[in-house]
Amino acid sequence: MKKSILQTLKSEIQGEVFSGKEFRDFYSVDASSYKIVPNVVVIPEHEKDVIRVIKIAKKFKIPVTARGAGTGLVGSALNRGIILDMKKFDSIKISKDHAVVGSGVVKGNLDQRLGRVNKFFPPNPSIGSFCSIGGMLGNNSSGSRSLKYGSMIDNVTEITFVDGNARKITLPENKKISNKIVNLTRLIEPGRFPNTTKNSSGYRIDKVRTAKDTHKIIVGSEGTLGVILSAKIRIKRMPEKKILFVIGYESTHDASRECMEIKRTNPSAIEFMDKFTLNQIRFRFDRDTECLLYIEYDENIETKESKLKPVITGKIIKKLEKKHEIELWWRYRDLSLHNSLRTIKKERRIPHVIEDAAVPLSNLPKVFSLLDKINKKYKTKCIVYGHAGNGNVHVRLIADRAKIKIIKNIAEEYFDEIIELGGTITGEHGDGLARSEFVKKQYGAKNYKTFKEIKKIFDPDNRLNPGKIISKKSTVISNLETLY
Numbered sequence: 001m002k003k004s005i006l007q008t009l010k011s012e013i014q015g016e017v018f019s020g021k022e023f024r025d026f027y028s029v030d031a032s033s034y035k036i037v038p039n040v041v042v043i044p045e046h047e048k049d050v051i052r053v054i055k056i057a058k059k060f061k062i063p064v065t066a067r068g069a070g071t072g073l074v075g076s077a078l079n080r081g082i083i084l085d086m087k088k089f090d091s092i093k094i095s096k097d098h099a100v101v102g103s104g105v106v107k108g109n110l111d112q113r114l115g116r117v118n119k120f121f122p123p124n125p126s127i128g129s130f131c132s133i134g135g136m137l138g139n140n141s142s143g144s145r146s147l148k149y150g151s152m153i154d155n156v157t158e159i160t161f162v163d164g165n166a167r168k169i170t171l172p173e174n175k176k177i178s179n180k181i182v183n184l185t186r187l188i189e190p191g192r193f194p195n196t197t198k199n200s201s202g203y204r205i206d207k208v209r210t211a212k213d214t215h216k217i218i219v220g221s222e223g224t225l226g227v228i229l230s231a232k233i234r235i236k237r238m239p240e241k242k243i244l245f246v247i248g249y250e251s252t253h254d255a256s257r258e259c260m261e262i263k264r265t266n267p268s269a270i271e272f273m274d275k276f277t278l279n280q281i282r283f284r285f286d287r288d289t290e291c292l293l294y295i296e297y298d299e300n301i302e303t304k305e306s307k308l309k310p311v312i313t314g315k316i317i318k319k320l321e322k323k324h325e326i327e328l329w330w331r332y333r334d335l336s337l338h339n340s341l342r343t344i345k346k347e348r349r350i351p352h353v354i355e356d357a358a359v360p361l362s363n364l365p366k367v368f369s370l371l372d373k374i375n376k377k378y379k380t381k382c383i384v385y386g387h388a389g390n391g392n393v394h395v396r397l398i399a400d401r402a403k404i405k406i407i408k409n410i411a412e413e414y415f416d417e418i419i420e421l422g423g424t425i426t427g428e429h430g431d432g433l434a435r436s437e438f439v440k441k442q443y444g445a446k447n448y449k450t451f452k453e454i455k456k457i458f459d460p461d462n463r464l465n466p467g468k469i470i471s472k473k474s475t476v477i478s479n480l481e482t483l484y
């Protein structure tokens with residue numbers, strides 16, 4: 001008698017295999033508005049299990065999707081078929097400037113281990129300690145300090161993964177595959193890539209300059225090219241001191257316009273919070289404070305106030321130098337998403353498709369004008385905060401739930417204009433279910449064809465997280481969680 005997929009997995013995998021309803025339900029959601037119930041959940045014990053799962057998935061022709069901590073905001077880790085929870089890949093080896101980490105390592109554990117040797121790993125999503133290295137690589141995550149230190153793609157030097165052909169590959173070490181990728185770089189149309197300091201849309205072949213960069217193609221690939229086993233990451237010495245200025249503005253336009261000049265003073269972060277998010281802070285702001293900029297420096301801090309003051313028109317509300325105070329005010333900023341979601345009523349929630357665009361910094365004020373235009377036209381409201389120094393604006397759109405279909409029109413219009421401004425449809429959260437259908441719009445037909453060639457090298461049968469990045473279907477308002 002032919003064995004079922006479940007029997008095959010259970011007999012051939014040393015790790016755990018679950019098919020009970022409660023497990024499948026647990027893995028059917030992440031931090032997005034979407035829900036897809038998988039058939040089976042596997043927690044692989046070691047790399048041989050990962051290779052076997054992919055071989056079995058090929059045999060049974062079902063998808064395999066890697067999952068980290070499930071904190072993604074656009075459903076990137078949701079799919080039918082097999083979900084691979086990589087949590088047992090949790091080894092951490094620290095050397096002077098690098099660490100080699102398993103993809104299941106949770107950011108908080110890494111931070112603790114590095115803290116003991118006075119080091120840190122720069123990318124810092126606001127979700128804090130919960131996300132995993134695999135998910136951060138999958139989405140090309142970043143955070144507030146990416147202004148100075150870059151995103152995941154700028155902080156990783158080697159990746160080992162298992163591709164859709166069940167081959168274990170290390171890039172850039174593998175010359176044959178590296179050469180194939182380098183050859184594809186000749187086909188790209190560079191003018192169609194966004195002119196931004198961070199970008200999590202599509203495959204980042206623009207970052208592959210030589211055969212030494214080929215691992216970067218895996219960063220931001222959302223598990224569609226390979227299941228990451230481990231990565232070599234750059235670590236930095238912890239700054240001795242930091243200083244954080246909280247600046248109040250009466251106009252969003254002034255705050256966003258001044259970011260260019262502020263950036264010239266070399267801050268480690270420039271963050272934005274609108275009226276709604278600042279109102280969640282336990283502090284009495286002046287009534288006319290419309291928004292805040294957080295400006296942090298982590299070197300030469302003694303000289304920074306005199307450099308900052310001449311370039312801002314906003315009011316310095318707080319100048320913080322004590323560690324615990326700085327941490328408290330960052331916590332307020334990091335809670336922006338949580339606070340915004342918490343306060344939007346269920347019937348006013350629509351999928352957060354336009355939530356993560358980034359533009360060249362000089363165009364940041366235009367994004368706020370664009371949002372005003374959209375709100376007027378579609379009778380929506382929005383909560384806005386984000387990584388202003390990178391021109392990266394997070395938007396929580398509020399609209400009548402009954403009008404859910406307008407989200408697609410809003411997305412088309414918003415993304416057209418963001419692309420026109422030289423921007424990206426996603427600066428750090430990835431394409432996922434919310435944005436994969438717009439990847440072609442972002443990059444144009446020629447680059448999209450090259451993306452398909454990249455996919456073919458690593459996953460010719462489309463087994464790995466199908467429907468993400470390369471996508472034929474519209475999934476913006478499909479598979480929504482009933483709550484939404």
Ligand SMILES: Cc1cc2nc3c(=O)[nH]c(=O)nc-3n(C[C@H](O)[C@H](O)[C@H](O)COP(=O)(O)OP(=O)(O)OC[C@H]3O[C@@H](n4cnc5c(N)ncnc54)[C@H](O)[C@@H]3O)c2cc1C
Nearest residue numbers: 068069070071072076125126132134135138141142223228
């Ligand atoms: C409150 C809140 C705040 C956030 N703030 C930020 C922020 O400031 N900056 C930011 O960048 N993001 C932010 N995010 C988004 C999210 O937390 C990050 O993208 C995070 O890095 C995802 O990690 P994860 O382990 O949860 O990944 P998951 O959601 O589990 O997966 C994300 C993607 O990575 C893939 N993946 C996971 N593991 C592997 C692997 N081993 N091999 C291959 N692919 C893999 C998945 O298939 C999926 O496509 C925030 C989310 C929340 C809920």
